Amino acid sequence: MAFTAKDVQTxxxxxxxxxxxxxxxxxxxxxxxxxxxxxxxxxxxxASQKKASRIAAEGMAYAxxxxxxxxxxxxxxxxxxxxxxxxxxxxxxxxxxTVAKGNPADVPALLEMKYNGSAFTVAQQQQDMVLVIGxxxxxxxxxxxxxxxxxxxxxxxxxxxxxxxxxxxxxxxDKVVELGKDLxxxxxxxxxxxxxxxxxxxxxxDKEREILLAQAKNDPKNANKPDAIIAKxxxxxxxxxxxxxxxxxxxxxxxxxxxxxQHVAAVAKQLGGSIVLKxxxxxxxxxxxxxxxxxxxxxxxxxxx
Numbered sequence: 001m002a003f004t005a006k007d008v009q010t011x012x013x014x015x016x017x018x019x020x021x022x023x024x025x026x027x028x029x030x031x032x033x034x035x036x037x038x039x040x041x042x043x044x045x046x047a048s049q050k051k052a053s054r055i056a057a058e059g060m061a062y063a064x065x066x067x068x069x070x071x072x073x074x075x076x077x078x079x080x081x082x083x084x085x086x087x088x089x090x091x092x093x094x095x096x097x098t099v100a101k102g103n104p105a106d107v108p109a110l111l112e113m114k115y116n117g118s119a120f121t122v123a124q125q126q127q128d129m130v131l132v133i134g135x136x137x138x139x140x141x142x143x144x145x146x147x148x149x150x151x152x153x154x155x156x157x158x159x160x161x162x163x164x165x166x167x168x169x170x171x172x173x174d175k176v177v178e179l180g181k182d183l184x185x186x187x188x189x190x191x192x193x194x195x196x197x198x199x200x201x202x203x204x205x206d207k208e209r210e211i212l213l214a215q216a217k218n219d220p221k222n223a224n225k226p227d228a229i230i231a232k233x234x235x236x237x238x239x240x241x242x243x244x245x246x247x248x249x250x251x252x253x254x255x256x257x258x259x260x261x262q263h264v265a266a267v268a269k270q271l272g273g274s275i276v277l278k279x280x281x282x283x284x285x286x287x288x289x290x291x292x293x294x295x296x297x298x299x300x301x302x303x304x305x
Contacts, residue, residue: 003031011036017045045127054136057286059083060158062092066100070150072163073099073142074283078135083158083285088137091129092158098122099142107139143281149173151180155188162188164280169273176275179267182254183247187282192247195280196261200246205238212237248277 029035056076063072104110111123145165162184248261268275
């Protein structure tokens, strides 16, 4: 029995399964809609699509280097227990290696690639993980550096993943790993908004000055101070903003007598070369995802009705 594009669309609406899998189901079922639904259920695809609507804000962030290519990824699941599951961890590592070797443009492109060491695509492997784990699994984001020296850091078993990318003089590649790790740990702990104060855009500065000016004028201690003095106070506080929000201007956590910028310069001088922090990416699992609040008592009550 032949089937049309409209039949594929109808099956998709009935099951929530992707178009390609719906087409396969109808082909395998000779166009019979009921058999196609059964085929999808037997393959576990319809069930996995139901799970896909559930909020995934747990999982893990992971960072690693493969043949000189640095990668940091975030893969989400529904519960924090999954982040400790060996199969899930192996899947995340496989995703990271696929990113390193395949250089996808974005997550949709990554999903279409062959999963590392497999005949299946990343999307198919992800779907298989949904069926194995029993939760919604989603690859959320990744970053990749294929030049310079990349240093990975994973905090608290995958709660935070950081990837630092350094540009260094020839011969220093193996000698800057400790520095890179220190920088990554500081980024994980303090989560600076910028790498350097030069990256702070004018709009952000103007807004900060506006807030600081209002704070200064509203402080009773400044009631009789002239505007020129208040303006100097504001500029002083802008400097404090840099120290709090820009990595290179922050106090170095391991030695608060120097800034990160001064520490990097000191290490470069000691090693006899140049070191430039080119980029850094920090992923915290579930960051920015609105988590569903569950009432445990209500959930139990529903189960026993």
